[in-house]
Amino acid sequence: MHRRKSIRIQEIAEKAGVSVGTVDRALHDRGRVAQKTKDVIMKIAAELGYAVPKTLDRKMAIGVLLPDPKTNSYWEKPLEGIVQAADLLNDTGLSIHLQLFDYNSETDYLEKGHLLLNEKLEGMIVHPKYKEATFELIRKAEQEEMKLAFINSxxxxxxxxxxxGQNIEACGALVGRLIEISTREKEDIWVVNPYHDERLPISFQRERAVVNFLTKRGQDRSNIVIIDLPLKDEKASSIFEGKAKPKAIYVTNSRVAESYALIKEVQHFDDQDTVFIGHDLLEENKALLKSEKIDFLITQDSVRQGREVLENLYKILKSKQHKKIETLLPPSLVTKENS
Structure with missing residues (x-):
């Protein structure tokens, strides 16, 4: 009987000129389907004498595409939050399809994303690490009329x-104030955007936020040095040669330890005389913080981030609402004393 149902849905899809996934969502009244399309599908289904068997009604399924914590430990906490939310929603029949990708591999990101898209999903949670690859995945997701949630970026x-994700403007203001109280007029400030294969959109957003804050407060723009740092380039350290020693260094993402090592190799700056600010409580970053080699780490409630992304996507799917929603989390300041 189940096989016959699959054949009939395929027949409806062909007659309506839509995907099987769209027919499935229209027949079971879940997910986003344009009313005009739904009317056509229901009319064809009625003409074919198709009835939805209640006992075979499929439960809601959400896909999750996140970095593997083994390749970036930051993602342990958001994943923990998603597991918490999944446990709370267990009685609803919600099923979670999880794919973890290598944080440093765009190829793996695409492969794991396409594996998810081969499932019958109503929605998908994605950390859009690679912009162009994300466009490719989202085109297919939109063809299936999935609801989409992005986390962190x-x-x-x-x-x-x-x-x-993090409130970028609030983050820029927090970092800007730390720099402001740690530097004097005409002292150089470095804003460092480290990356492996592709520049991270969130790094650029944080860079703009802190630069805007400082310049609005009267900081001379000529003393703010923007540095894009390709960590995989063997000659990356040469970027710092010939530059005056900075009074403040701000690393705009979690690659703090790698950036610190490269800068220290060339500049030999005094840890006690230079304020060093970065992001995220990765173990290697915490080690630098505890040993007072760096001064501050900026983070946010990452468990809450994971928990709320699943809870809210589930609510959106259940309510069938079309309004775009965002939650911006306040930044938290971590020092040696509270790490």
């Missing part, structure tokens, strides 16, 4: 149904 051109 956003791509505004895509405009997901839900986004949760």
């Amino acid at each position: 956003n791509i505004t051109e895509i405009a997901p149904d839900y986004f949760i």
Whole structure:
């Protein structure tokens, strides 16, 4: 009987000129399907004498595409939050399809994303690490009319149904104030954007936020040095040669330890005389913080981030709402004393 149902849905899809996934969502009244399309599908189903058997009604399924914590330990906490939310929603029949990708591999990101897209999903949670690859995945997801949620980084051109991440403006203000109280007029400030294969959108957003804050407060723009740091380039350290020693260094993402090592190799700056600020409580970053080699780490409630992304995507799917929603989390300041 189940096989016969699959054949009939395929027949409806062909007659309606839509995907099997769209027919499935229309027949079971879940997910986003345009009313005009739904009317056509229901009309064809009625003409074919197709009835939805209640006993075979499939439960809601959400895909999750996140970095493997083994390749970036930051993601342990968001994943923990998603597991918490999944446990709370267990009685609803919600099923979670999880794919973890290598944080440093765009190829793996695409492969794991396509594996998810081969599942019958109503929605998908994604950390959009690689912009162009994300466009490829989202095109297919939109063909299936999935609801989308982004976590930690956003791509505004895509405009997901839900986004949760750090409040970038508040982050820029916090970092800016730390720099402001740690430097004097005419002292150089470095804003460092480290990356492996592709520049991270969130790094650029944080860079702009802190530069805007400082310049609005009267900081001379000529003393703010922007440095894009390709960590995989064997000659990356040469970027720092000939530059005056900075009074403040701000690393705009979690690659703090790698950046510190490269800068220290060339500049030999005094840890006690230079304020060093970075992001995220990775073990290697915490080690630098505890040994007073760096001064501050900026983070946010990452468990909450994971918990709320699943809870809110589930609510959006259940309510069938079309309004875009975002949750911006306040930044938290971590020092040696509270790490």
